[in-house]
Amino acid sequence: MGSIPLILKNLSVVDPQSEFNHQNVDIKIEGNIISQIGPANTISDEKSIVHEFEQAFVSPGWVDMHVHLSDPGFEHKETLSQLANAAKSGGFTAIMCSPNVSPPVDSAFHINSLKTRTHGLGVEFLFTGCITSHAEGKELAEVYDMHQAGAIGYGDGNHPIQKAGIVMRALQYLKAFDGLLIMSPEDKSISGTGQMEEGLISTRLGLKGIPEIAESIAVSRDLDLYQYNPGRLHIQPVTSKEGISRIKAVKENHPELSVGTNLYYLILNDESLLTFDPDYKVFPPLKTEDGQKFLIEALQSGWIDTLGSGHHPQGPEEKKVEFEIAEPGMLGLQTFFALANTYLIREEKISLSKLIELIAINPRKILKQPSVSVSINAEANLTIFDTGMDWKFSSDKIPSRAKNSPFIGQSFTGKPLATFYQGELSFSNL
C-alpha cells in the first residue's frame, strides 16, 4: 500500500453495528482499512499522521438518498465536482442521484459516462436510471443494461409515472435481476399546476393548492401493484399522512418495502411561503403545520426508513423570479446535519443514533450496498462530526453557482467536520 497510516484520536462512536458503539476511541487507518480501534488516547505511532479531535463523533459514512443531479444539462446550476464538494462538505460519503438530467439517464451509456466523470471525486455516486425511456412513463428503459453498468435503482425521479400498467410491468421485469424500483408518488391529474400544499395558507395566498390525496392515491396504487407483484420497492419522498400510514400497514407483511422522506419537510412548513419566497418552493410542497407534525411523529415511530436532503440546485435565473415560474428545489447537502442536529436532535425529537440509522445504516440495506461499520478490519468509510459547535451558514461556503438555500445567514449548532472515503480524509469547509 505504501501510504502513511492515519490515526484519528478521541472520537465517540455512533454505530449500532459496532462493538465500539458509544465508546470514546482512537482509530488507526492503513490505506483503506481500519486496522486498529482502541480506547481514546491509547493509540500512538510516530510513523502515522495524527488528527486530534475534541468532543467529536464518528459514524459510518453518511448516504444522502435524495440528490438531484444537474450535470449534464444544467451545469450552470452545479457541476459534478461541485456536487461532490458539497457532499463532502456536508459529511456525506455517498449520494444517490436522480436521473433527471438532460438528456435523462436512461441507458448504460449514460451510467458509464457518469461513472467515468465522477471517478476520483472523493464521494461514492450511487446512480439511478430512468425506469422508462426518457422518463416519459411510456416504455421500459434498458434497465438490465444499466444494472450491468452499475445503476443501483430505477425510477423516473421527478417525472412520476402516471400509468399503473407501466408500474406493474416495471415491478415484474425488475425481478429478473432483483432490481430496485424507486417511486415518487404523485397523481398529476390531481396535483395539476398546483404550487403549494392545499390548506389555509394556499387559500390566503391565492396560490393553487395541491391536496395530499394527489400523493396518497399514487402511493395506494403502487402498493396495490406491489402486493400483486412483490419485489424491491422504495417510495420517496413520501410526505402525506395517508401515504405513510398505508405504507406502514403493508410493511407489516412486506418488511423489505421501504419509504423515505426529505429533511426539509420536518424542519419547515407552508408558513414559510407567506412571503412568496421562491427559495421555499419545493416539490412535493412543504406541508401544513399539522402535516409537518405528523411526519416528525412518523419518524419517531420508526415508520420512515431513510431521510434525504432533497438537494436540488437552482440558479438565480430559476429562482429570482415570480413564485409561480420559479423552479422548485433547495440546496440540502451542506445544511443537512446542522438542521437535523439543531431542530430534531437537540429538541429531543429523535436521537443521534436514530439519525445515523436513517442516513448511514438503512440506506445501504435498502440499496443492497456493502454495510459500512466503525469496526476493526472494516473498510474505512466514515463521517466525523460535532454536535455542540455554533456556526453560521454563509453563501461563500457553497461550491456551486446555485445558492438557493433559504438557510443562508442562519446560525446552527453542530456540523460535519470530515469524511474518510477511499483512503482520503477530507475536512469539511464549513
Place this chain on the structure above:
Amino acid sequence: MALSSRHLLGIKYITAEDIRLILETADNFKEVINRPIKKVPSLRDITIANLFFENSTRTRISFELAEKRLSADIVNFSASSSSVKKGETLLDTVNNILAMKVDMIVMRHPLPGAPVFLSKHIPAKIINAGDGTHEHPTQALLDCFSLKEKLGDLKGARIAIVGDITHSRVALSNIFALNKLGAEVMVCGPPTLIPRHIESLGVKVEHNLRKTLEWCDAANMLRIQLERQDIKYFPSLREYSMLYQLNLPLLESLGKELVIMHPGPINRGVEITSEVADSDQAVILKQVENGVAVRMAVLFLLAGVK
C-alpha cells in the same frame, strides 16, 4: 394620519385603520371629481409607471384617470402575459423603468405574489392592480366604498360573493377587507370553484344561490374566469347559468332590496341578466365611478408615506 405600509400589495397586508383612512380620503376625492375642475396638484412632480402585464381596460383607465386628476406624471407599459414567461425577467423590466426615475409603480400581473416579490427587490412604492389569483386590493376598497354608500357602516352587514371563488382575486381581497370592517361574508358557487379551506378565512360557504341571496344584504356577482381555468370545473356556461345566474324572476321572488355589485366586465346572460344588471338595485356603474376616487385616495396616501 398615514398608512401603516409604504406599498399596497394586498388587503391582508394593511390594517382596518388603513382601510378606514382610505375610504374617508376617497370621500373627499369623490367630491373633487364631481367638480367642474377635477384636477388637484397633490401629486405634482411624482412620476408613476403603470405596468400592465395582463390585459385590463377599466382598472388601467381608472388608475390613469386617478393619477391625472392628482397631477402626477405618468408612463404606461403593457405587455402580453405570454411575454412574461420568456425573455426579460420582471425584475429587469422594472429596474429599467426605475432607472428613468420613477417614484411609484402600479402593477397588474398574471402571477400571484408578483408585487410582493417586486417589493423585496426594488425601492419604489408599489400598488397591486391585481396579481393572478392572489389579490386586487383597490377593487375590494372600491367595493367597500360602494357598499358603505348604500348600507352605511359595514359592521354586521351580510355580503355574498357569488361565482368562481377559486380563481378570483376580487373575492379574496373582498373577504379580507370585509372581515376587517366587521361584515359577515358568504361565498357561493359550484363546489369545484370554492377553495376547500375557504371557511378558515372566516366566511360561510353555500352552494345554493337562492339561499345565499335570501341571507345577504348585498351580492357581488363575479365573472367566470375562464382564462384562469386550466381544466374544466363545470360542464358548460349554460349549466352554470342555470344554477348561479341572478335573473329578474329570482330577484323579484326574494321580495327585498338587494345591493347588486359586479367588478366587471359583465358576461350578460351568464352570471347576471341584462334586466338585473341595468336595474335600480345594481350599483355596477357607481362602483366604476367610485374606483377613481378610491384610487386617488390610495395614490395620495401612499405618496405621503416615507
